[in-house]
Amino acid sequence: MKSILWRGVLLGVFALVALFLFLPSTPISNKLPSFWADGIPKIVMGLDLQGGMHLVLDVDRDKAVETYVQRMAYSLENILKEKGIAYVSVNARGQDRIAITYESTDVPGAVKEIVSEEIPVLVSPKDSGNELVFTLDEDEHERIKEWASSQALETIRNRIDKFGVTEPLIQKQGEREIVIQLPGLKDPARAIALIGKTAVLEFRMIDEDNDPEEAVKYGPPFGSELVFQHRADTQSGRIAKVPYLVKREVLLTGDLLSDARVAFDSQFNEPYVSLTFDATGARIFERITGQNINKRIAIILDGKLHSAPVVREKIAGGRAQVSGGFTLTEATDLAIVLRAGALPAPVEIIQNVTVGPTLGKDSIDAGIKAILIGAGLVLIFMLVYYRVSGLIANIAITLNVVMLLGAMSWLNATLTLPGIAGILLTIGMGVDSNVLIFERIKEELKAGRTPRSAVNAGYAHAWWTIVDSNVTTLITAAVLFQFGSGPIKGFAVTLSIGILINLFTSLVGTKFAFDLQTEKFGVKKLSI
DSSP states (O other), X not given: OHHHHHHHHHHHHHHHHHHHHHGGGSGGGGGSOHHHHHHSOOOEEOXXXXXXXXXXXXXXXXXXXXXXXXXXXHHHHHHHHHHTOOEEEEEEETTTEEEEEESSTTHHHHHHXXXXXXXXXXXXXXXXXXXXXXXXXXXXXXXHHHHHHXXXXXXXXXXXXXXXXXXXXXXXXXXXXXXXEEETOSOHXXXXXXXXXXXXXXXXXXXXTSXXXXXXXXXXXXXXXXXXXXXXXXXTOOEEEEEEEEESSOOEEGGGEEEEEEEXXXXXXXXXXXXXXXXXXXXHHHHHHHHOTTXXXXXXXXXXXXXXXXXXXOOOSSEEEEOSSOOHHHHHHHHXXXXXXXXXXXXXXXXXXXXXXXXXXXHHHHHHHHHHHHHHHHHHHHHHHHHHHHHHHHHHHHHHHHHHHHHHHHTTOEEOHHHHHHHHHHHHHHHHHHHHHHHHHHHHHHTTOOHHHHHHHHHHHHHHHHHHHHHHHHHHHHHHHHHOOTHHHHHHHHHHHHHHHHHHIIIIIHHHHXXXXXXXXXXSSOOO
């Protein structure tokens, strides 16, 4: 008797806890006390149920290699300057080669020695006339491509986390694609701009010795390049492109940022982005400003010049700012991408599917309708065919669904259309377990056993069959969760939780009801 009492208490506690966890995810949540409605995690609707955005991005990994080689060319040029090598020029060529032109015949041997010591990933030097060409090592080439995909994934994940989307799905697909699902997204255009912005921040010196207008007509001089600042006319609203000549040498990049935040100009109350460098960046910035007093530094983001302030004094503390007539939203998004870091390579959106909330509502309605019809037919069959025992099974199945939804709320799990299918499959497995037990009990009763003995024998003989069928399905669900993605994971989650709860309700819950009949009330004939 004590065992029956404890099982009843356990079932009651689990049912109450499940209801406590599940009710805040239902439409009646607005009628619940705030501590209950707001303090309990809720079931999150997936992309197919609440609408949102599905993106597939292609990472330009070849561009990552090209950018890496360009930076390596700048580094090699600085090394050759420091070593006093009489070179003419150092240029990146193609995707993975660096060419050094020279006049003196002593240069090739010295350059080869320096490169082998300082930049060993440059291999296979080929000397043709007055030009020495190095090629990037193949292993390094592949490493950069892999790094570009992985780094792009992490950078996009950081940006989306700061953007504030609930339960996003971000994962690699193949070698160079990234799949992004953003459920419940309200501003798709802003999200696309935020995700796709490369956000390469560079500090370079303005070329004060040459005229940018001349450079527009005849091309920039050696060692400089043209960049443009986009200025909006306050009256007409037209955008003008103002040319600037900047040195090709990059003095400082956004890689050394530790923080980026929106601040407001005290004079005009306009938003700008306040930058804070880490210890290394602060030292470099202090040295740059100290060496270039009364000169202009160009602040360039993604190839566009945002501002070119004049350095009035050495700036210690590692603080700078990016201004440029931003709106508050633009400044906020720029701060987000700078904090999250620059993408290692450009990304291209190759698939953009937006699921509207109306379609999501239709999916929810269809899913609920399917559950109600399917579960209703099953419950009616059980009640008609097994009578009182069928009623016990129906209560167990209902308890199964309530506990499943409560567990999903507690885990803050995402519910998708395949997840709803998982709930339906759980109901079916719950029925299957009870049918196995009931048919075994009927066989024992036909053999002449008493109701109590028949119930115990029925559960004892059906035990391993039920465990075996549920555990094998659980293994399948675990594999689906491990190797599946998106909707498949949603199906695996609901199925896994449902199987575990089904074992409890079938083997403990219904057994409690039968023991209550046979031991507590001494029923002589089971309605089965």
